[in-house]
Amino acid sequence: MNQQARILVVDDAADNRLLLKMLLEDDYEVVEADSGEACLAQVNEQVPDLILLDITMPGLSGYEVCVQLRTQKETEHLPIIFISALVGVEQRLEGFEAGADDYLTKPVEAETLYKKITSCLQRQQSVKTAQTDASEAMRIAMEAMTTSSELGQIVQFVKNVQLITTPQAVGEAIQSIAKEFSLSTSVMVISEATHFIGCTPDSIEAKMLEQVSKSSERMVSIGIRTIIRNEHVTLLIKNMPLA
Structure with missing residues:
Protein backbone atom coordinates (compact mmCIF):
# COMPACT_ATOMS: atom_id res chain seq x y z
CA MET A 1 0.00 0.00 0.00
CA GLN A 131 -15.98 6.40 -10.72
CA THR A 132 -14.12 9.52 -11.75
CA ASP A 133 -17.44 11.19 -12.41
CA ALA A 134 -20.36 10.37 -10.11
CA SER A 135 -22.97 11.52 -12.60
CA GLU A 136 -21.47 9.41 -15.37
CA ALA A 137 -21.27 6.43 -13.03
CA MET A 138 -24.96 6.83 -12.20
CA ARG A 139 -25.83 7.00 -15.89
CA ILE A 140 -23.90 3.80 -16.56
CA ALA A 141 -25.42 1.97 -13.61
CA MET A 142 -29.03 3.04 -14.22
CA GLU A 143 -28.96 2.85 -18.04
CA ALA A 144 -27.01 -0.36 -18.33
CA MET A 145 -28.94 -1.59 -21.33
CA THR A 146 -28.35 1.40 -23.62
CA THR A 147 -25.30 -0.09 -25.38
CA SER A 148 -24.76 -3.44 -26.97
CA SER A 149 -21.95 -4.45 -24.59
CA GLU A 150 -24.08 -3.70 -21.53
CA LEU A 151 -27.03 -5.47 -23.10
CA GLY A 152 -24.80 -8.47 -23.64
CA GLN A 153 -23.95 -8.55 -19.93
CA ILE A 154 -27.64 -8.51 -19.02
CA VAL A 155 -28.44 -11.24 -21.54
CA GLN A 156 -25.60 -13.38 -20.21
CA PHE A 157 -26.85 -12.84 -16.66
CA VAL A 158 -30.34 -14.00 -17.67
CA LYS A 159 -28.84 -17.12 -19.26
CA ASN A 160 -26.79 -17.87 -16.15
CA VAL A 161 -29.82 -17.45 -13.90
CA GLN A 162 -31.50 -20.36 -15.66
CA LEU A 163 -28.67 -22.63 -14.47
CA ILE A 164 -28.77 -21.55 -10.83
CA THR A 165 -29.77 -24.27 -8.38
CA THR A 166 -28.60 -23.03 -4.95
CA PRO A 167 -29.17 -19.89 -2.83
CA GLN A 168 -25.41 -19.35 -2.71
CA ALA A 169 -25.28 -19.27 -6.51
CA VAL A 170 -28.11 -16.71 -6.58
CA GLY A 171 -26.09 -14.34 -4.44
CA GLU A 172 -22.93 -14.94 -6.44
CA ALA A 173 -24.76 -14.22 -9.70
CA ILE A 174 -26.10 -10.94 -8.32
CA GLN A 175 -22.62 -9.95 -7.17
CA SER A 176 -21.16 -10.85 -10.55
CA ILE A 177 -23.52 -8.65 -12.58
CA ALA A 178 -23.15 -5.78 -10.06
CA LYS A 179 -19.36 -5.98 -10.40
CA GLU A 180 -19.71 -5.44 -14.16
CA PHE A 181 -21.02 -1.97 -13.32
CA SER A 182 -18.32 -1.25 -10.71
CA LEU A 183 -20.73 -1.79 -7.81
CA SER A 184 -19.44 -3.34 -4.58
CA THR A 185 -22.13 -5.48 -2.96
CA SER A 186 -23.07 -7.88 -0.19
CA VAL A 187 -26.08 -10.17 -0.57
CA MET A 188 -28.32 -12.04 1.86
CA VAL A 189 -30.40 -14.87 0.39
CA ILE A 190 -33.10 -16.48 2.53
CA SER A 191 -34.28 -20.01 1.73
CA GLU A 192 -34.40 -22.83 4.27
CA ALA A 193 -31.40 -21.09 5.82
CA THR A 194 -29.86 -17.63 5.53
CA HIS A 195 -26.87 -17.26 3.21
CA PHE A 196 -24.46 -14.33 3.08
CA ILE A 197 -22.36 -13.59 0.02
CA GLY A 198 -19.73 -10.86 0.14
CA CYS A 199 -19.71 -10.61 3.93
CA THR A 200 -19.51 -12.87 6.98
CA PRO A 201 -22.53 -13.63 9.20
CA ASP A 202 -21.00 -11.69 12.12
CA SER A 203 -20.11 -8.58 10.10
CA ILE A 204 -21.74 -5.16 10.29
CA GLU A 205 -22.92 -5.59 6.69
CA ALA A 206 -24.72 -8.81 7.67
CA LYS A 207 -26.36 -7.13 10.67
CA MET A 208 -27.58 -4.30 8.46
CA LEU A 209 -28.92 -6.71 5.84
CA GLU A 210 -30.80 -8.64 8.53
CA GLN A 211 -32.23 -5.45 10.01
CA VAL A 212 -33.53 -4.13 6.68
CA SER A 213 -34.87 -7.54 5.60
CA LYS A 214 -37.27 -7.41 8.56
CA SER A 215 -38.52 -3.92 7.76
CA SER A 216 -41.36 -2.88 5.47
CA GLU A 217 -39.09 -0.68 3.36
CA ARG A 218 -38.18 -1.90 -0.13
CA MET A 219 -35.20 0.43 -0.41
CA VAL A 220 -33.08 2.20 2.21
CA SER A 221 -30.35 4.71 1.32
CA ILE A 222 -27.55 5.71 3.72
CA GLY A 223 -25.12 8.03 1.94
CA ILE A 224 -23.43 5.99 -0.81
CA ARG A 225 -24.92 2.79 0.60
CA THR A 226 -28.25 1.52 -0.69
CA ILE A 227 -30.09 -1.58 0.53
CA ILE A 228 -32.76 -3.17 -1.68
CA ARG A 229 -34.87 -6.09 -0.51
CA ASN A 230 -37.59 -8.44 -1.55
CA GLU A 231 -38.99 -11.52 0.15
CA HIS A 232 -35.97 -13.74 -0.41
CA VAL A 233 -33.04 -11.49 -1.39
CA THR A 234 -31.62 -8.39 0.31
CA LEU A 235 -28.88 -6.52 -1.55
CA LEU A 236 -26.44 -3.99 -0.06
CA ILE A 237 -24.75 -1.73 -2.60
CA LYS A 238 -21.77 -0.20 -0.79
CA ASN A 239 -20.80 2.39 -3.39
CA MET A 240 -24.04 3.52 -5.03
CA PRO A 241 -23.16 6.52 -7.24
CA LEU A 242 -24.78 9.76 -6.14
CA ALA A 243 -26.60 11.94 -8.66
Whole structure:
Protein backbone atom coordinates (compact mmCIF):
# COMPACT_ATOMS: atom_id res chain seq x y z
CA MET A 1 0.00 0.00 0.00
CA ASN A 2 1.17 3.53 -0.69
CA GLN A 3 3.39 4.55 2.25
CA GLN A 4 2.60 8.21 1.66
CA ALA A 5 -1.08 7.75 2.51
CA ARG A 6 -2.10 10.37 5.08
CA ILE A 7 -4.08 9.12 8.07
CA LEU A 8 -5.87 11.47 10.48
CA VAL A 9 -6.20 10.05 14.01
CA VAL A 10 -9.03 11.66 15.98
CA ASP A 11 -9.30 10.98 19.73
CA ASP A 12 -9.60 13.25 22.76
CA ALA A 13 -7.21 10.99 24.72
CA ALA A 14 -3.57 11.81 23.96
CA ASP A 15 -2.35 8.32 24.91
CA ASN A 16 -4.74 6.71 22.41
CA ARG A 17 -3.51 9.01 19.65
CA LEU A 18 0.09 8.25 20.58
CA LEU A 19 -0.49 4.50 20.48
CA LEU A 20 -2.05 4.64 17.02
CA LYS A 21 0.67 6.92 15.76
CA MET A 22 3.36 4.55 17.02
CA LEU A 23 1.64 1.63 15.28
CA LEU A 24 1.32 3.43 11.95
CA GLU A 25 4.07 6.01 11.56
CA ASP A 26 6.54 3.62 9.90
CA ASP A 27 4.21 3.15 6.93
CA TYR A 28 1.92 6.18 6.85
CA GLU A 29 1.98 9.91 7.40
CA VAL A 30 0.02 10.29 10.65
CA VAL A 31 -1.60 13.54 11.78
CA GLU A 32 -3.74 14.08 14.87
CA ALA A 33 -6.86 15.90 16.07
CA ASP A 34 -8.10 15.94 19.69
CA SER A 35 -11.78 16.63 19.01
CA GLY A 36 -14.51 16.37 16.40
CA GLU A 37 -14.33 20.09 15.77
CA ALA A 38 -10.55 19.92 15.26
CA CYS A 39 -11.04 17.00 12.89
CA LEU A 40 -13.44 18.96 10.68
CA ALA A 41 -11.10 21.95 10.70
CA GLN A 42 -8.13 19.82 9.61
CA VAL A 43 -10.14 18.10 6.90
CA ASN A 44 -11.24 21.51 5.63
CA GLU A 45 -7.56 22.46 5.31
CA GLN A 46 -6.42 19.18 3.73
CA VAL A 47 -8.46 16.02 3.13
CA PRO A 48 -6.55 12.97 4.42
CA ASP A 49 -6.59 9.56 2.75
CA LEU A 50 -8.30 7.93 5.75
CA ILE A 51 -9.62 8.86 9.21
CA LEU A 52 -9.42 6.77 12.40
CA LEU A 53 -12.25 8.25 14.47
CA ASP A 54 -13.14 7.89 18.15
CA ILE A 55 -16.85 8.07 19.00
CA THR A 56 -17.15 9.39 22.56
CA MET A 57 -15.55 12.84 22.68
CA PRO A 58 -16.44 16.21 24.24
CA GLY A 59 -18.33 18.42 21.81
CA LEU A 60 -19.09 16.69 18.51
CA SER A 61 -19.24 12.90 18.76
CA GLY A 62 -17.60 10.66 16.18
CA TYR A 63 -21.05 9.83 14.81
CA GLU A 64 -21.80 13.53 14.24
CA VAL A 65 -18.43 14.11 12.60
CA CYS A 66 -18.94 11.17 10.26
CA VAL A 67 -22.40 12.34 9.24
CA GLN A 68 -21.08 15.84 8.49
CA LEU A 69 -18.24 14.47 6.38
CA ARG A 70 -20.62 12.29 4.39
CA THR A 71 -22.73 15.32 3.46
CA GLN A 72 -19.78 17.12 1.86
CA LYS A 73 -18.81 16.45 -1.75
CA GLU A 74 -15.08 16.40 -0.99
CA THR A 75 -15.40 13.77 1.76
CA GLU A 76 -18.49 11.72 0.84
CA HIS A 77 -16.27 8.74 -0.11
CA LEU A 78 -13.45 9.38 2.40
CA PRO A 79 -12.58 6.11 4.24
CA ILE A 80 -13.56 6.38 7.91
CA ILE A 81 -12.91 3.70 10.51
CA PHE A 82 -14.40 4.08 13.98
CA ILE A 83 -12.10 3.02 16.82
CA SER A 84 -14.07 2.94 20.06
CA ALA A 85 -14.41 1.33 23.46
CA LEU A 86 -18.13 0.89 22.70
CA VAL A 87 -18.56 -2.79 21.87
CA GLY A 88 -22.33 -3.25 21.51
CA VAL A 89 -24.03 -4.24 18.27
CA GLU A 90 -26.26 -1.16 18.42
CA GLN A 91 -23.22 1.11 18.58
CA ARG A 92 -21.69 -0.69 15.61
CA LEU A 93 -24.89 -0.36 13.62
CA GLU A 94 -25.12 3.32 14.50
CA GLY A 95 -21.57 3.74 13.24
CA PHE A 96 -22.43 2.00 9.99
CA GLU A 97 -25.57 4.12 9.59
CA ALA A 98 -23.50 7.28 10.17
CA GLY A 99 -21.47 6.29 7.10
CA ALA A 100 -18.36 4.61 8.51
CA ASP A 101 -16.52 2.04 6.41
CA ASP A 102 -15.52 -0.13 9.37
CA TYR A 103 -15.50 -0.36 13.16
CA LEU A 104 -12.76 -1.53 15.53
CA THR A 105 -12.92 -1.83 19.30
CA LYS A 106 -10.23 -0.79 21.76
CA PRO A 107 -7.64 -2.05 22.46
CA VAL A 108 -6.74 -2.36 18.78
CA GLU A 109 -4.55 -5.18 17.50
CA ALA A 110 -1.90 -3.92 15.09
CA GLU A 111 -2.43 -6.69 12.53
CA THR A 112 -6.19 -6.15 12.44
CA LEU A 113 -5.74 -2.38 12.18
CA TYR A 114 -3.36 -2.71 9.23
CA LYS A 115 -5.71 -5.11 7.44
CA LYS A 116 -8.67 -2.74 7.86
CA ILE A 117 -6.67 0.28 6.70
CA THR A 118 -5.27 -1.58 3.69
CA SER A 119 -8.71 -2.79 2.70
CA CYS A 120 -10.27 0.68 2.98
CA LEU A 121 -7.49 2.37 1.01
CA GLN A 122 -7.61 -0.26 -1.73
CA ARG A 123 -11.39 0.09 -1.97
CA GLN A 124 -11.05 3.87 -2.11
CA GLN A 125 -8.55 3.59 -4.94
CA SER A 126 -10.93 1.31 -6.82
CA VAL A 127 -13.74 3.82 -6.39
CA LYS A 128 -11.53 6.65 -7.68
CA THR A 129 -10.52 4.58 -10.70
CA ALA A 130 -13.96 3.27 -11.57
CA GLN A 131 -15.98 6.40 -10.72
CA THR A 132 -14.12 9.52 -11.75
CA ASP A 133 -17.44 11.19 -12.41
CA ALA A 134 -20.36 10.37 -10.11
CA SER A 135 -22.97 11.52 -12.60
CA GLU A 136 -21.47 9.41 -15.37
CA ALA A 137 -21.27 6.43 -13.03
CA MET A 138 -24.96 6.83 -12.20
CA ARG A 139 -25.83 7.00 -15.89
CA ILE A 140 -23.90 3.80 -16.56
CA ALA A 141 -25.42 1.97 -13.61
CA MET A 142 -29.03 3.04 -14.22
CA GLU A 143 -28.96 2.85 -18.04
CA ALA A 144 -27.01 -0.36 -18.33
CA MET A 145 -28.94 -1.59 -21.33
CA THR A 146 -28.35 1.40 -23.62
CA THR A 147 -25.30 -0.09 -25.38
CA SER A 148 -24.76 -3.44 -26.97
CA SER A 149 -21.95 -4.45 -24.59
CA GLU A 150 -24.08 -3.70 -21.53
CA LEU A 151 -27.03 -5.47 -23.10
CA GLY A 152 -24.80 -8.47 -23.64
CA GLN A 153 -23.95 -8.55 -19.93
CA ILE A 154 -27.64 -8.51 -19.02
CA VAL A 155 -28.44 -11.24 -21.54
CA GLN A 156 -25.60 -13.38 -20.21
CA PHE A 157 -26.85 -12.84 -16.66
CA VAL A 158 -30.34 -14.00 -17.67
CA LYS A 159 -28.84 -17.12 -19.26
CA ASN A 160 -26.79 -17.87 -16.15
CA VAL A 161 -29.82 -17.45 -13.90
CA GLN A 162 -31.50 -20.36 -15.66
CA LEU A 163 -28.67 -22.63 -14.47
CA ILE A 164 -28.77 -21.55 -10.83
CA THR A 165 -29.77 -24.27 -8.38
CA THR A 166 -28.60 -23.03 -4.95
CA PRO A 167 -29.17 -19.89 -2.83
CA GLN A 168 -25.41 -19.35 -2.71
CA ALA A 169 -25.28 -19.27 -6.51
CA VAL A 170 -28.11 -16.71 -6.58
CA GLY A 171 -26.09 -14.34 -4.44
CA GLU A 172 -22.93 -14.94 -6.44
CA ALA A 173 -24.76 -14.22 -9.70
CA ILE A 174 -26.10 -10.94 -8.32
CA GLN A 175 -22.62 -9.95 -7.17
CA SER A 176 -21.16 -10.85 -10.55
CA ILE A 177 -23.52 -8.65 -12.58
CA ALA A 178 -23.15 -5.78 -10.06
CA LYS A 179 -19.36 -5.98 -10.40
CA GLU A 180 -19.71 -5.44 -14.16
CA PHE A 181 -21.02 -1.97 -13.32
CA SER A 182 -18.32 -1.25 -10.71
CA LEU A 183 -20.73 -1.79 -7.81
CA SER A 184 -19.44 -3.34 -4.58
CA THR A 185 -22.13 -5.48 -2.96
CA SER A 186 -23.07 -7.88 -0.19
CA VAL A 187 -26.08 -10.17 -0.57
CA MET A 188 -28.32 -12.04 1.86
CA VAL A 189 -30.40 -14.87 0.39
CA ILE A 190 -33.10 -16.48 2.53
CA SER A 191 -34.28 -20.01 1.73
CA GLU A 192 -34.40 -22.83 4.27
CA ALA A 193 -31.40 -21.09 5.82
CA THR A 194 -29.86 -17.63 5.53
CA HIS A 195 -26.87 -17.26 3.21
CA PHE A 196 -24.46 -14.33 3.08
CA ILE A 197 -22.36 -13.59 0.02
CA GLY A 198 -19.73 -10.86 0.14
CA CYS A 199 -19.71 -10.61 3.93
CA THR A 200 -19.51 -12.87 6.98
CA PRO A 201 -22.53 -13.63 9.20
CA ASP A 202 -21.00 -11.69 12.12
CA SER A 203 -20.11 -8.58 10.10
CA ILE A 204 -21.74 -5.16 10.29
CA GLU A 205 -22.92 -5.59 6.69
CA ALA A 206 -24.72 -8.81 7.67
CA LYS A 207 -26.36 -7.13 10.67
CA MET A 208 -27.58 -4.30 8.46
CA LEU A 209 -28.92 -6.71 5.84
CA GLU A 210 -30.80 -8.64 8.53
CA GLN A 211 -32.23 -5.45 10.01
CA VAL A 212 -33.53 -4.13 6.68
CA SER A 213 -34.87 -7.54 5.60
CA LYS A 214 -37.27 -7.41 8.56
CA SER A 215 -38.52 -3.92 7.76
CA SER A 216 -41.36 -2.88 5.47
CA GLU A 217 -39.09 -0.68 3.36
CA ARG A 218 -38.18 -1.90 -0.13
CA MET A 219 -35.20 0.43 -0.41
CA VAL A 220 -33.08 2.20 2.21
CA SER A 221 -30.35 4.71 1.32
CA ILE A 222 -27.55 5.71 3.72
CA GLY A 223 -25.12 8.03 1.94
CA ILE A 224 -23.43 5.99 -0.81
CA ARG A 225 -24.92 2.79 0.60
CA THR A 226 -28.25 1.52 -0.69
CA ILE A 227 -30.09 -1.58 0.53
CA ILE A 228 -32.76 -3.17 -1.68
CA ARG A 229 -34.87 -6.09 -0.51
CA ASN A 230 -37.59 -8.44 -1.55
CA GLU A 231 -38.99 -11.52 0.15
CA HIS A 232 -35.97 -13.74 -0.41
CA VAL A 233 -33.04 -11.49 -1.39
CA THR A 234 -31.62 -8.39 0.31
CA LEU A 235 -28.88 -6.52 -1.55
CA LEU A 236 -26.44 -3.99 -0.06
CA ILE A 237 -24.75 -1.73 -2.60
CA LYS A 238 -21.77 -0.20 -0.79
CA ASN A 239 -20.80 2.39 -3.39
CA MET A 240 -24.04 3.52 -5.03
CA PRO A 241 -23.16 6.52 -7.24
CA LEU A 242 -24.78 9.76 -6.14
CA ALA A 243 -26.60 11.94 -8.66
